[in-house]
Amino acid sequence: AQSVTQPDARVTVSEGASLQLRCKYSYFGTPYLFWYVQYPRQGLQLLLKYYPGDPVVQGVNGFEAEFSKSNSSFHLRKASVHWSDWAVYFCAVSPSSGSWQLIFGSGTQLTVMP
Amino acid sequence: EAGVTQSPRYAVLQEGQAVSFWCDPISGHDTLYWYQQPRDQGPQLLVYFRDEAVIDNSQLPSDRFSAVRPKGTNSTLKIQSAKQGDTATYLCASSPGLGSYEQYFGPGTRLTVL
Numbered sequence: 001a002q003s004v005t006q007p008d009a010r011v012t013v014s015e016g017a018s019l020q021l022r023c024k025y026s027y028f029g030t031p032y033l034f035w036y037v038q039y040p041r042q043g044l045q046l047l048l049k050y051y052p053g054d055p056v057v058q059g060v061n062g063f064e065a066e067f068s069k070s071n072s073s074f075h076l077r078k079a080s081v082h083w084s085d086w087a088v089y090f091c092a093v094s095p096s097s098g099s100w101q102l103i104f105g106s107g108t109q110l111t112v113m114p
Numbered sequence: 115e116a117g118v119t120q121s122p123r124y125a126v127l128q129e130g131q132a133v134s135f136w137c138d139p140i141s142g143h144d145t146l147y148w149y150q151q152p153r154d155q156g157p158q159l160l161v162y163f164r165d166e167a168v169i170d171n172s173q174l175p176s177d178r179f180s181a182v183r184p185k186g187t188n189s190t191l192k193i194q195s196a197k198q199g200d201t202a203t204y205l206c207a208s209s210p211g212l213g214s215y216e217q218y219f220g221p222g223t224r225l226t227v228l
């Protein structure tokens with residue numbers, strides 16, 4: 001069965017520092033992959049999506065992610081973190097077999113220090 | 115374009131009481147999803163519809179939970195006889211449907227069962 005693992009429940013970085021949030025997926029085949037962000041007391045907002053093609057995808061607010069089939073990973077990166085990036089980040093997978101479901105990881109809480 | 119709207123935003127119940135959540139998806143989106151998000155966890159799919167038809171309700175606790183989308187637009191999720199374990203945020207999402215795996219989320223309803 002497909003699954004998503006976000007191994008880091010909490011990540012703390014200083015404002016202006018670079019960021020990587022890890023995501024590992026389990027799926028036999030080539031999945032569609034997503035990163036969502038959830039600000040306090042709000043719904044989830046789509047940051048970026050991967051459909052089979054270029055392994056590096058760009059998203060909003062300077063975020064990017066890289067798909068690696070060999071590592072079954074889809075890590076999120078940002079070159080310089082801003083205080084407004086303080087939020088919970090979720091990685092999600094959708095099987096490319098015609099299922100329209102999303103399977104989410106448990107999320108990573110990002111804290112930005114001044 | 116208006117986003118996904120949900121009401122109420124908050125609900126507090128005693129065990130055994132019933133509650134209904136309402137969702138208005140983005141206009142033109144034929145696919146609608148209900149998720150349950152326990153505290154500090156990722157969203158977990160409960161049920162989803164294409165138009166008025168239930169596509170998958172295998173994760174819906176059918177003895178107490180029900181969901182309808184009678185005209186293929188708005189949707190209602192109902193919990194009969196709530197339990198403390200139902201405490202969570204209930205998220206509604208919509209998608210344009212075939213060919214798009216992107217889901218757009220509402221702000222959620224935060225349910226507390228005492």
